[in-house]
Amino acid sequence: MQFNSFNFLFFFPIAIFFYYTAPKKIRWVTTILFSGIFLLFGGITSLIVLLGESILNYYAGLLLNKFKFKSYRRSIFWFVLLINIGILAYFKYIGFIVENFLAMLHIVGLSFKFNWSSVILPLGISFYTFQAISYLIDVYRGSIKVESHFGYFLNYMLFYPKLIAGPVERANTFLSQSKKVIDFHVINLYEGMQRILWGFFKKLVIADRLAIYTGSIFEGYLHHNGTTLFFGSFLYIFQLYTDFSGYTDIALGISKTMGIDLMENFKFPLYSTSVTEFWRRWHISLSSWANDYIFTPFTLQYRDWGRIGFVSGLFLTFFMIGIWHGPTWGFALFGTAQGVLIIFELLTKRFRKQIFKIIPKILKNFFSILLTMLFFTLSCVFFNFASLEQSSYVFTKIFFDHGTLNFMNQSQLIFSIFGILVLLFTELFLIKRDTESFYNPKSKWILNIFWNIILVILILTIGVFDGGQFIYFAF
Amino acid sequence: MVGSLYILLFNKSIMRHIRNILIFLILLFILDCSIGDLLRKYYFKMNSGSLAKVTFILDKMNADVLIIGASTATHNYVPEIFEESLNLSFFNAGRDGTGLLYYNALISVVLKRYTPNIIILDLSPYSLDKSYDDKARASILLPYLKGFSEIRPFVLERSKFEKLKLLSHIYPFNSLAWEIIRHQNPGRNVASYLIDKGYLPLSGEITEDCKIPVENKIIIDKDKVRLFHTFLNNVKNYHSKLIIVIPPYIGSNKSHSIVSDYIENICKGKNVMCLNFSNEPDFKNSPELFHSIGHLNHNGAVLLSKRIVAFLKNRF
Numbered sequence: 169m170q171f172n173s174f175n176f177l178f179f180f181p182i183a184i185f186f187y188y189t190a191p192k193k194i195r196w197v198t199t200i201l202f203s204g205i206f207l208l209f210g211g212i213t214s215l216i217v218l219l220g221e222s223i224l225n226y227y228a229g230l231l232l233n234k235f236k237f238k239s240y241r242r243s244i245f246w247f248v249l250l251i252n253i254g255i256l257a258y259f260k261y262i263g264f265i266v267e268n269f270l271a272m273l274h275i276v277g278l279s280f281k282f283n284w285s286s287v288i289l290p291l292g293i294s295f296y297t298f299q300a301i302s303y304l305i306d307v308y309r310g311s312i313k314v315e316s317h318f319g320y321f322l323n324y325m326l327f328y329p330k331l332i333a334g335p336v337e338r339a340n341t342f343l344s345q346s347k348k349v350i351d352f353h354v355i356n357l358y359e360g361m362q363r364i365l366w367g368f369f370k371k372l373v374i375a376d377r378l379a380i381y382t383g384s385i386f387e388g389y390l391h392h393n394g395t396t397l398f399f400g401s402f403l404y405i406f407q408l409y410t411d412f413s414g415y416t417d418i419a420l421g422i423s424k425t426m427g428i429d430l431m432e433n434f435k436f437p438l439y440s441t442s443v444t445e446f447w448r449r450w451h452i453s454l455s456s457w458a459n460d461y462i463f464t465p466f467t468l469q470y471r472d473w474g475r476i477g478f479v480s481g482l483f484l485t486f487f488m489i490g491i492w493h494g495p496t497w498g499f500a501l502f503g504t505a506q507g508v509l510i511i512f513e514l515l516t517k518r519f520r521k522q523i524f525k526i527i528p529k530i531l532k533n534f535f536s537i538l539l540t541m542l543f544f545t546l547s548c549v550f551f552n553f554a555s556l557e558q559s560s561y562v563f564t565k566i567f568f569d570h571g572t573l574n575f576m577n578q579s580q581l582i583f584s585i586f587g588i589l590v591l592l593f594t595e596l597f598l599i600k601r602d603t604e605s606f607y608n609p610k611s612k613w614i615l616n617i618f619w620n621i622i623l624v625i626l627i628l629t630i631g632v633f634d635g636g637q638f639i640y641f642a643f
Numbered sequence: 644m645v646g647s648l649y650i651l652l653f654n655k656s657i658m659r660h661i662r663n664i665l666i667f668l669i670l671l672f673i674l675d676c677s678i679g680d681l682l683r684k685y686y687f688k689m690n691s692g693s694l695a696k697v698t699f700i701l702d703k704m705n706a707d708v709l710i711i712g713a714s715t716a717t718h719n720y721v722p723e724i725f726e727e728s729l730n731l732s733f734f735n736a737g738r739d740g741t742g743l744l745y746y747n748a749l750i751s752v753v754l755k756r757y758t759p760n761i762i763i764l765d766l767s768p769y770s771l772d773k774s775y776d777d778k779a780r781a782s783i784l785l786p787y788l789k790g791f792s793e794i795r796p797f798v799l800e801r802s803k804f805e806k807l808k809l810l811s812h813i814y815p816f817n818s819l820a821w822e823i824i825r826h827q828n829p830g831r832n833v834a835s836y837l838i839d840k841g842y843l844p845l846s847g848e849i850t851e852d853c854k855i856p857v858e859n860k861i862i863i864d865k866d867k868v869r870l871f872h873t874f875l876n877n878v879k880n881y882h883s884k885l886i887i888v889i890p891p892y893i894g895s896n897k898s899h900s901i902v903s904d905y906i907e908n909i910c911k912g913k914n915v916m917c918l919n920f921s922n923e924p925d926f927k928n929s930p931e932l933f934h935s936i937g938h939l940n941h942n943g944a945v946l947l948s949k950r951i952v953a954f955l956k957n958r959f
Contacts (some may be wrong), residue, residue: 174803190892215690326828354656354657354660458767577826578821579818579822579823581837582821583818583821613659613663614666615662617663617666617667617670618670620667621667621670621671621674624671625671625674625675625678625813628675628811628813628814629678629813629816629817629818629820630816630817630818630820631817632818633781633808633817634778634782634802
């Protein structure tokens with residue numbers, strides 16, 4: 169079930185109603201039930217895989233807590249960790265692994281024919297597997313207490329607002345909230361609904377509108393010049409951002425209505441002045457996960473390598489972030505490109521500081537934001553095109569075949585630009601207020617009402633009602 | 644006393660929130676109605692563009708020969724050839740990306756208003772394909788719901804929540820604001836569709852890349868077949884001569900031929916004339932007549948129009 173479907177418009181109020189009318193001590197039961205129903209729309213396989221992983225990691229946590237011998241604990245930990253990774257690898261990467269293995273054999277002169285039928289990817293597997301792994305590692309390290317109540321743990325894994333496209337929630341922050349008896353507060357409902365509305369605006373007015381426009385460019389990419397392809401790629405970052413952050417806003421809004429605060433996944437990344445800053449603001453739950461469970465352990469382990477260890481850690485981390493998105497070399501290159509730029513920024517920090525001293529701050533920020541967006545635009549070519557062949561074709565066009573910009577469908581472009589401007593100004597306003605939430609008890613109630621009405625009217629007037637699913641559902 | 648004060652405060656808070664919700668709903672309703680009615684007023688004031696063409700077809704058009712279909716209709720039928728040879732007025736009501744849902748709605752309204760002498764439905768086998776999404780394009784019918792009750796059953800087939808969406812006055816004009824603004828031309832004398840009679844010629848010949856198509860299997864959608872039957876039955880109730888034309892196609896797709904035959908069989912069963920040009924050698928062996936795999940260029944359209952006119956003259 170998608171958030172931007174009418175099925176969900178009926179599902180959500182019913183789920184909230186049962187959540188608050190159920191006896192407080194068994195409220196987690198209603199959440200699990202509705203989460204299960206939510207996931208069933210994606211097929212029974214999705215539900216079975218998630219239940220399987222939940223049972224596995226729940227009992228793993230209990231065993232890690234029970235056994236005190238280091239060697240036992242280490243064995244249990246690595247065994248379960250490998251199963252988690254194995255499940256993800258099977259569903260997501262096996263085709264890619266087999267294909268590349270056969271290609272390597274072919275290079276050395278060995279040819280095999282192997283028919284591999286692709287496996288259907290269970291919904292949300294990339295997100296909840298990473299969640300399960302973070303829980304396992306935290307329990308193993310002793311950073312968090314093991315969760316002994318299976319219901320609460322299942323709720324953590326299955327919680328439907330974050331189930332399909334994150335955020336990759338940490339066990340300690342979620343469990344501590346979900347175990348509390350949360351009373352009904354109108355403020356939570358109000359703040360949550362406002363966040364949901366903003367998410368729908370981003371998705372329906374901007375993301376789905378841009379998808380029509382960029383889709384018409386990328387589907388016929390062979391017939392467009394470099395200028396048009398670059399323009400399409402530039403708009404694609406807004407599409408990607410509003411699609412994913414729109415989903416996140418809806419997810420956070422739904423959780424808020426239940427009195428639960430999920431972690432923020434975006435902090436106005438379009439205003440980042442460097443790639444380093446960008447990854448502190450974009451898909452925060454994934455980048456912080458990668459930092460805590462890949463980068464930090466790696467650099468600690470190899471701290472004797474000095475700078476080489478640090479750089480290698482960055483490469484590895486961003487390579488993994490790229491691969492997490494999908495089993496293609498394009499995604500791997502996307503991730504690696506981020507790592508390369510971050511290393512470049514780190515190594516040239518002092519030099520750039522000297523250069524920027526002579527430039528007024530406002531100009532420096534403006535150009536920094538532009539350069540960051542330019543870099544992300546180009547790296548997203550790998551993100552957008554499935555094959556390396558297609559990506560290299562597009563890059564060649566962008567750099568060597570310019571020509572006049574073909575504006576394509578005027579009305580789609582005008583609506584998209586209007587939506588982007590509303591987004592940018594709204595985010596500037598929120599940055600000034602230093603919050604991701606619109607709700608402000610100090611602001612006049614009539615202003616809040618007007619803002620909500622404007623969003624609804626814009627959705628009705630220029631929103632796309634038969635748009636596609638969220639982009640990150642595919643991961 | 645403290646208890647009573649608490650209850651009073653608590654109630655005040657609840658009342659405030661209820662007040663806010665009510666104000667929100669009332670203001671939303673007022674704005675929705677006002678903006679929706681404004682969009683409606685200016686929508687029907689448009690005097691150019693493809694949307695105004697649809698209004699013209701539903702409201703005023705009374706041509707003797709009427710072409711209905713998707714892009715193959717719009718680009719494959721030359722008005723002058725029909726008019727000069729048959730001595731009948733002609734209008735091409737083709738619209739890109741539309742399907743049987745739209746054709747049914749259109750013909751329901753047109754036939755209630757007048758009976759065309761000849762109706763030609765240009766039907767590509769892809770119109771019956773499950774993956775061909777004509778429901779989205781049928782949104783063009785939404786602004787006409789108020790004025791033409793005949794189209795309601797077809798509009799509601801778009802989705803099971805259409806009735807809910809239609810509670811909004813703005814919704815029928817979703818995504819049309821820019822087109823509405825763009826086509827307000829008070830000084831314009833004659834709309835282009837009145838001059839070109841709805842025909843939009845394509846130029847250029849098929850490129851090398853398009854000659855070898857990907858083998859797409861057409862999976863017949865039973866709802867679309869049902870709509871096809873509805874169309875045939877509807878026209879049969881009036882006294883128009885109906886001809887189904889399967890347009891020329893230069894690709895090699897086994898599925899395409901199978902579905903073309905399927906359409907022919909349905910027409911045979913209903914005693915409706917069907918002209919199948921999908922494997923016609925005159926077109927199949929002449930790539931210079933095609934703009935793309937399924938669309939003729941102007942030269943191809945001239946040839947097709949002449950062939951159909953010859954058939955009509957012979958038959959009627």
